[in-house]
Amino acid sequence: KQSTGPPILSHRVTAKGRHVPESVHTFEELLGRYVIPSQLMVNLRRYGYVHPTGIQASGCPILLESRDLAAISPTGTGKTLSYLLPIMALLSTPISSSKTVAGTGIRAIILAPTRELVSQIYNECLKLSQGRKWRIVLFNKATAATLADKTVQDKVDVVISTPLRLVSSLQSGRLSLHNVRHLILDEADRMLDQEFLAQVQEIVTACTHENIQKAVFSATLPAGAERIALDMLRDPIRVIVGLKDT
Ligand code: ADP
Ligand code: MG
Numbered sequence: 221k222q223s224t225g226p227p228i229l230s231h232r233v234t235a236k237g238r239h240v241p242e243s244v245h246t247f248e249e250l251l252g253r254y255v256i257p258s259q260l261m262v263n264l265r266r267y268g269y270v271h272p273t274g275i276q277a278s279g280c281p282i283l284l285e286s287r288d289l290a291a292i293s294p295t296g297t298g299k300t301l302s303y304l305l306p307i308m309a310l311l312s313t314p315i316s317s318s319k320t321v322a323g324t325g326i327r328a329i330i331l332a333p334t335r336e337l338v339s340q341i342y343n344e345c346l347k348l349s350q351g352r353k354w355r356i357v358l359f360n361k362a363t364a365a366t367l368a369d370k371t372v373q374d375k376v377d378v379v380i381s382t383p384l385r386l387v388s389s390l391q392s393g394r395l396s397l398h399n400v401r402h403l404i405l406d407e408a409d410r411m412l413d414q415e416f417l418a419q420v421q422e423i424v425t426a427c428t429h430e431n432i433q434k435a436v437f438s439a440t441l442p443a444g445a446e447r448i449a450l451d452m453l454r455d456p457i458r459v460i461v462g463l464k465d466t
Pocket of ligand 2: 299300406407
């Protein structure tokens with residue numbers, strides 16, 4: 221998919237929380253501060269991502285430092301990449317190529333409210349991970365059936381799903397989320413409203429690893445949803461991106 225235009229760069233970014241990591245001005249700056257597989261940078265360039273948007277400049281360092289994050293940034297400001305890049309970097313030893321760690325289960329979950337969004341995130345993730353053997357799964361009926369096999373499940377890096385699809389598998393008892401280290405809620409305003417909240421909470425509860433990192437992303441977050449989000453997060457940083465001159 222082609223970007224519809226240049227990313228909006230004139231953002232007013234506010235970050236609040238304990239020890240907020242400094243934001244970056246370029247993607248390359250991340251290389252000096254964090255361990256980032258060079259393949260990710262190659263892919264960024266390949267797809268024409270030259271300048272980080274406000275949420276990427278501020279959000280990537282926060283996630284790369286394994287902090288929890290509640291991010292509010294307008295539609296079209298590149299929220300997807302702001303979490304995919306750090307997560308792929310943090311998962312930079314793909315289980316499939318690791319000799320020491322036998323498969324131990326799904327390592328990251330990204331949740332979005334509709335199948336269309338799930339599919340968009342999946343495609344973005346494939347673009348970013350090109351050239352490396354991450355196991356990225358778009359969760360649907362067919363892949364859910366495949367993943368019911370524990371030996372397959374153990375080799376998965378990232379699962380991208382709607383809440384309902386994942387909950388169905390959880391309830392059948394054939395999906396284990398005990399190894400999930402990164403949980404992302406995209407379009408969090410919808411994920412935390414009445415339609416999805418119970419499902420999301422069931423998934424959060426099933427992710428039992430004590431070092432799990434959680435982050436929520438949204439264009440808007442009503443007070444009620446924000447309270448639920450902050451309750452879900454541990455020592456979170458809150459980032460709000462506003463458009464200048466609007
Ligand atoms: P949001 O989730 O905030 O609505 P998306 O993640 O869907 O935004 O990104 C919107 C568009 O901007 C996509 O087409 C994406 O490929 C493009 N994009 C994201 N980041 C950048 C960047 N740093 N430079 C250029 N284009 C970008
Ligand atoms: Mg989005």
